[in-house]
Every structure is written in structure tokens, then in C-alpha cells.
Amino acid sequence: MVHESRGPGPDSTGLRNPRVEHLLDLLFADPEVPTWAVLDGARVKELVRELDTHRVEAECLFAGELHPSEQRVAPYLVRLHEESEFTRWLLEQGWGRSWGIFVRASGDLKSVRRHFRTLLRVKGPDGRVLYFRFYDPRVLRLYLPTCTAEEFALVFGPARSFVMEGEDGGALLDFSRAERPGVARRVDLR
Numbered sequence: 001m002v003h004e005s006r007g008p009g010p011d012s013t014g015l016r017n018p019r020v021e022h023l024l025d026l027l028f029a030d031p032e033v034p035t036w037a038v039l040d041g042a043r044v045k046e047l048v049r050e051l052d053t054h055r056v057e058a059e060c061l062f063a064g065e066l067h068p069s070e071q072r073v074a075p076y077l078v079r080l081h082e083e084s085e086f087t088r089w090l091l092e093q094g095w096g097r098s099w100g101i102f103v104r105a106s107g108d109l110k111s112v113r114r115h116f117r118t119l120l121r122v123k124g125p126d127g128r129v130l131y132f133r134f135y136d137p138r139v140l141r142l143y144l145p146t147c148t149a150e151e152f153a154l155v156f157g158p159a160r161s162f163v164m165e166g167e168d169g170g171a172l173l174d175f176s177r178a179e180r181p182g183v184a185r186r187v188d189l190r
Contacts, residue, residue, distance in 0.1 A: 019189055020091045026163070026172055026187060027102055028082040033160055035080045036112060037090060038135035039100035042073040051076065054086035059113050061120060061135075075100075075120075075135050077113050096169020100135050105159040115157035137164035137173075144175050145182040152181035 027035050038061070041047045048071055051058045057079040060066065066074060080087045080102070090099070105112050122132045133139050134155070141164055147155065156162075161176040166186065173184040 017092060019095070020088060022189060023091050023095065023172065024082055024087070026174070027080070027104075030104065033104045033106060034112075035082075036103045036105055037078045037080055037100050038103065038116060039076050039078060039090075039094075040098075040133070040135055041071070041076060043097070043136075044094065044099045047076060048072060050086065050089065051078065054084070054089070056080075056084070056086045057109055059109055061113065061117055063117070075133075077109065077116055079109060096165055098136060098138050098165070101137050101140055102163040103159050104161045104163070105157075107158045112158060115159075118157075119155060140164060141166070141173055141184070144184070147182050149181050152177075 039047055044050070058076050060071065061075040061077060062070065078086075080090070094100070103112075105115075107115075116134075119132055119134045121129050124130045134143070140162060144152070144155070144162065156177050159177065161174055161178075163172060163174050165171070166173050170188065170190050172187040172189060174187065175182070175184045179185065
């Protein structure tokens, strides 16, 4: 997929949404570090269509040829741009609906995808391999505070921070590599 053109930014009513503007400021505070989203196709209706329509740089985290029904529910890594229509759509429609997580990470699509693919499967307490939905904010915001320093470093890989909605979408949680492992900075959005 290719980069989309950047739009003017107003929502469908022609007005700027203050919550979206605040989220954009927070997500793109450091222009030197790319901002990504890992989105859950099982929660975002028509995600594949939206990715194609907006022509964003994105890749499925699953490998190989997928059946269309698998493509629709798969997780996708998406490069975000502050002024893009897709980013605005994602924040306006998806914030508070557990569509995915945001990540600030250096690297290109291929290298960031490679890291996140390593997180898709984990071993459970009984040794069985389990599918890990790390890209679900309801999962990640509970998991990160339980991590040891070693686990925290493993999950972060090239990421500088993981950003996600709080329980009710009224707050942003920012888990940073630079802070104490598992402790999120909370920003109220109301």
C-alpha cells in the first residue's frame, strides 16, 4: 500500500474535534519518531477497505496468503501521519472502541512488523502456545503493569512508547520505555 494524501483535517461537519486535536498533539509530539497503529480487523468493520480507500502504508501481521475471511479479522500495522484523513477517521471513529493501540517506534514498516509478529504467540503457564492479542488496549493496559523489566524490554523492542485509550476512552495511557516499566502516564481527555 502507498502513502495517502494529507487532508485539511476537519471532521464531516467541517469543524475540528477538540478531542481529536488533543490526541493528534499527543501522538505526534515527537516528529522524529514515526507513529504507528496496530489495529484489530475483528473489531474494526471494513478495516481492509478503509486501508485500501485511504491508501495508507500498512501490512497484515499474519504471514502468507490469507483467505478473505481471515484478512478481515487479522491485525494490521499501519503507519500514521498527523494530517492524514485515515488518522483523523481512526481517532474520530475508533477512540474508546478498543480498535487497537498506538506505538511510537523507529524503523520502517518491515522492521516494526517483524518485531510485532514475534508477540503474536506466547506460551501459557502449561506450556501451550497461545495467541496473544497485544494490540487490544483492554489486554495491553492490564499486561504491561505486570511485566518484569526483561519482559517489558522484549515487548517494547524498537518501540519508545505504547499509547492506548483508558477503560472508558476518557483518558490516554502512555507506557514509555523511558519511564518505570509498566507505569503509564495518564492524560485526561475530557
